[in-house]
Amino acid sequence: LEIRSGAVGVGKGMPMGFIIIAPGINTEAWCRHLLAADPGLDLRVWPDSGDPATVSFALVWQAPPGELQRYPHLRCIASLGAGADHILSDPQLPAGVPVTRVVHDSLSRGMSEYVLATVLSQCRHLWRFQQDQRRARWRRRLPMETAKTCIGIMGLGQLGADAARRLGQHGFPVVGWSRTPKKIEGVAAYAGDNQLRPFLARSQVLVCMLPLTPATRDILNAAAFAALPRGAYLINVARGEHLVEDDLFEALTDDQLSGACLDVFREEPLPESHPFWHHPRITVTPHVASITHPGLVAPQIVANYRRVQNGKPPRNQVDRQRGY
Amino acid sequence: LEIRSGAVGVGKGMPMGFIIIAPGINTEAWCRHLLAADPGLDLRVWPDSGDPATVSFALVWQAPPGELQRYPHLRCIASLGAGADHILSDPQLPAGVPVTRVVHDSLSRGMSEYVLATVLSQCRHLWRFQQDQRRARWRRRLPMETAKTCIGIMGLGQLGADAARRLGQHGFPVVGWSRTPKKIEGVAAYAGDNQLRPFLARSQVLVCMLPLTPATRDILNAAAFAALPRGAYLINVARGEHLVEDDLFEALTDDQLSGACLDVFREEPLPESHPFWHHPRITVTPHVASITHPGLVAPQIVANYRRVQNGKPPRNQVDRQRGY
Numbered sequence: 001l002e003i004r005s006g007a008v009g010v011g012k013g014m015p016m017g018f019i020i021i022a023p024g025i026n027t028e029a030w031c032r033h034l035l036a037a038d039p040g041l042d043l044r045v046w047p048d049s050g051d052p053a054t055v056s057f058a059l060v061w062q063a064p065p066g067e068l069q070r071y072p073h074l075r076c077i078a079s080l081g082a083g084a085d086h087i088l089s090d091p092q093l094p095a096g097v098p099v100t101r102v103v104h105d106s107l108s109r110g111m112s113e114y115v116l117a118t119v120l121s122q123c124r125h126l127w128r129f130q131q132d133q134r135r136a137r138w139r140r141r142l143p144m145e146t147a148k149t150c151i152g153i154m155g156l157g158q159l160g161a162d163a164a165r166r167l168g169q170h171g172f173p174v175v176g177w178s179r180t181p182k183k184i185e186g187v188a189a190y191a192g193d194n195q196l197r198p199f200l201a202r203s204q205v206l207v208c209m210l211p212l213t214p215a216t217r218d219i220l221n222a223a224a225f226a227a228l229p230r231g232a233y234l235i236n237v238a239r240g241e242h243l244v245e246d247d248l249f250e251a252l253t254d255d256q257l258s259g260a261c262l263d264v265f266r267e268e269p270l271p272e273s274h275p276f277w278h279h280p281r282i283t284v285t286p287h288v289a290s291i292t293h294p295g296l297v298a299p300q301i302v303a304n305y306r307r308v309q310n311g312k313p314p315r316n317q318v319d320r321q322r323g324y
Numbered sequence: 325l326e327i328r329s330g331a332v333g334v335g336k337g338m339p340m341g342f343i344i345i346a347p348g349i350n351t352e353a354w355c356r357h358l359l360a361a362d363p364g365l366d367l368r369v370w371p372d373s374g375d376p377a378t379v380s381f382a383l384v385w386q387a388p389p390g391e392l393q394r395y396p397h398l399r400c401i402a403s404l405g406a407g408a409d410h411i412l413s414d415p416q417l418p419a420g421v422p423v424t425r426v427v428h429d430s431l432s433r434g435m436s437e438y439v440l441a442t443v444l445s446q447c448r449h450l451w452r453f454q455q456d457q458r459r460a461r462w463r464r465r466l467p468m469e470t471a472k473t474c475i476g477i478m479g480l481g482q483l484g485a486d487a488a489r490r491l492g493q494h495g496f497p498v499v500g501w502s503r504t505p506k507k508i509e510g511v512a513a514y515a516g517d518n519q520l521r522p523f524l525a526r527s528q529v530l531v532c533m534l535p536l537t538p539a540t541r542d543i544l545n546a547a548a549f550a551a552l553p554r555g556a557y558l559i560n561v562a563r564g565e566h567l568v569e570d571d572l573f574e575a576l577t578d579d580q581l582s583g584a585c586l587d588v589f590r591e592e593p594l595p596e597s598h599p600f601w602h603h604p605r606i607t608v609t610p611h612v613a614s615i616t617h618p619g620l621v622a623p624q625i626v627a628n629y630r631r632v633q634n635g636k637p638p639r640n641q642v643d644r645q646r647g648y
Contacts, residue, residue, distance in 0.1 A: 117444035138593035269462035
């Protein structure tokens, strides 16, 4: 394995280092699965970077801004999740280095399951029952009827389209909205700025699954909430920057929104002092809608590492302009 | 309408009264939907029974024991839900009067949705995250993987079979157990006392959907819990009498069970002083797994009322011996 791993370029002093830069994440499982996929990997975990000049590949989750430009011979910057906005937002991001993201069935499956679980929890009032339970209060509540509860999916990329299909199969009416028109069976699809309001007007449960781009930042704002049916419910599994927090508080106070389930936040971990934690109609989950299982995606990451070592372009590249 | 409604037997002084006996239930919606189905209905709501001798039809949910024998001319005792055990358990139940239950697609659909919602909530740790939220604690937890989490359904009647199919479609491995052998596509079906243990040994999430009969009372006991895989989760949507409460507490203390979601109880409403309310690993919901929507089933109840007024046997009769 030493031979296979070292066969490319070692003689020429080509950098072989593979670094994980993921401050908030327990990297133990990542190291284990990466080494299982390539036992000879010259693996390092930030902040123990060794000589930055010997690093060719960075696996990244919310790296400190400016950190990546310290490595002069990077050939690939790989997000360890489905989103790469946390990389593209670095003002000192090295130019010309390909940025990749993880693409795997399990990501959309996991995300769709989270969306279905939270939609059903809301429709069946499971969170309210848990609040009732703390007060030993027995109060029956009629479910929101599946066939009469329209779910609006913002963002019909791989993840959004899968969630829309799954919710439709489950019996919910589903509408979708995306930048460019999409066709998904059983989903009434809207597209572009002009069709945002009619889409919102039908969304009794609004699920944000958009990529974060300049065009989608702050899209969950007072105007959007006002366009929803009264008493709508919000689920955000995309990025904290999609949501204008003050507008959410106001919409909840006005009962324009009945509640919200938030998995993503402008600052993560969500600071202890943040009012989201204790708002009675906000459910907070710790960015788990789509957790990347290291064991499932380590092989594709190592495959990309080998590709760039061999001078090939990596797979699953992100378009820096488009943002995803 | 008076004429239609009164056409049968009034001249002969035949009793026409329809009474609702449902102490714990808000009967307003029932009255509304029954009168919508038959505006001439001679409708009464217990305890305002009028002359018991003029009542021919009783719509019942957890009537006080002995109450039904006060009505000498009953032609039908109708449960307003899918279960009739609350009627059959009355030691003074009038002999020879047909007992019926409600059969409607919406009941199995609602029940399956509740089961899916609670299974997913457990697999995605949504209840634990809500507990974390109260302490402003950000702790990510890997989901239980759908394809590796075997769900065991006890009881494969109309409701159990539907839930088993739905969970299977969702990607869960499903095993089922029933008194007599059943065939359901995609479900590994076990039957009878001899196959109870091998069934339990595979059930990482055990869902009780059995009818309550002398044979199934107390079936969720220490021996059953010991036969489950360690750390299994229990969901009971059947009847409180299926569960031996002390055995559940012990299994939770020993970590043989990781938790339980209970929708039904030996005493309902669950008394304020009951320890279930405040156990950190027990989720209580107020008997809502399958709520009968009055608007959907009032027509079939009124149809049965007309049948018995016309001397025909009612539909959806319960076998008193079998118990369902």
